[in-house]
Amino acid sequence: MTLLAVERIKLFSTRSPWWCVGTALAITIGMAALIAANTDDRFPLSVPVSQGFTNFGMVVLMVMAALAVTTEYRFGTIRATFLAVPGRVQALVAKTVVVALVSGVVGEVIAFGSWGVGKLIKPGADMAIDSAAEWRNVAGTGLVFVFAAVLAVAVGVLVRQTAAAVAILLVYTLLVENLIGIIPTIGPKIQRWLIGRMSDHFLTAGNQSFLAEGGADDHPFGPWGSLAYYAAVCVGLLVVALVVAKRRDA
């Protein structure tokens, strides 16, 4: 508990996490409002439509999570941390937990905020969250955000540099995941195993919306299996990062 308090103080005593959280909320809920305002009979607003842009918030929070680690390396406070807490694994796990919790809470706020703003703008639309799939689509966002932050912390610990960590995370999440499908034959086969596909499937399975991309509908797992796979990859990478941090000279 003490270590969680330490990491909480560290995270919130600088301004960048506040900016990241604010940006994430503004972009996603703003986009949700814009979409809701432009829906009509042909493109009707529904619960899944309101959730269409939560991923943008996730990317911003991944940047926050990576920064929480890389700035410590940049400014040497990671060494001050390891002097105060020689158990490096405990210190880094505490940081991961705090960052992941913040990310998860913000994820929930984004999901329900996006849903709420849609309901507000189009009171007539069918915005009732009344199926398990719809609950998963909205309330599941926080879970996806939690493990996205875990992944970002792991990458931050491994590469230790802000520019490199942010570049890797953004290029992977925004480009590699989508573009790899272009490779003939093998591309789609790889793509179905990528973590972004898994987390998307967890959120959107069973939810019809005009935003959903056509095509690849073959998923190796069901929604919860997809979440488990996605979580396992993120936590797995964190374990690798912790082992590296423990062995490496600080």
Add this chain to the structure above:
Amino acid sequence: MIEAAGLTKHYGSTVAVDDLSFTVEAGRVTGFLGPNGAGKSTTMRMILGLDTPNAGRALIDGKRYAELKSPLRTVGALLDAKWVHPNRSARSHLRWLAKSNHLPVQRVDEVLEMVGLTAVANRNAGGFSLGMAQRLGIAGALLGDPSVLLFDEPVNGLDPEGIVWIRQFMHRLAADGRTVLVSSHLLSEMAQTAQELIVIGKGRLIAQTSTDQFIKDATEDNVRVRSPHADKLRELLAGTSTVTADAVDGALVVHGMDPASIGELAAANGIVLHELSPQHGSLEEAFMQLTKESVEYHGA
């Protein structure tokens, strides 16, 4: 008390610290002296568990750093004053440090008061001058009221007032019975700060001795002697003193014998002297002499 035994650290094929053993006793300031790149910082980082030695170990009060519970209560260290987040206030910086070792939050204000930073406690550390950052680093080191303190080049870049302040501060800490290890590459600085010296060069121990003894040994006076019968004189002197030849003009440089005795010895053996002059070495000269072979980076 700090004990290092056979500490060794390689970086690739470079040996940064080579089988280094020493002890640092409580109750006095021990200077850790060596040219830049001698391995002082690496050694301190190994003592503090930041770097893992390839061989040997360092113990603090009989324990490895990683074994200490709430290490800040036992060891305070200032390795680099810049190890603060520039956008975090001095108080927040100390607050998380205190929290991590279960220290009461009042302690933060106490140490800020001690180092004279109370007025700027809520300002971001990024705006601090080097002197203020150094004080913040010392506040962090003192947070847990530790019995062992390590400072790496604490006076680097400080103005004279800051240097005097730090020096007096260390004397007070040692007078309280604490173990204080301070590194520096300046002998003149150490001569005024440390009572005991550990001198290293190229990662190896050159000397561990009291500062007074070190200075006495290091600045021992030499006598320059030139004679047309240098070889014969050299043989005569060899029994009672150390004789080396000046690299520039080949004159004999005699250690351990005063000019009068050398003159009498020469006269008794009928040797003509062209020069017989006492030389007084300076402290820095002596240090450079001692560490000459172990300086890592030479100017061209």
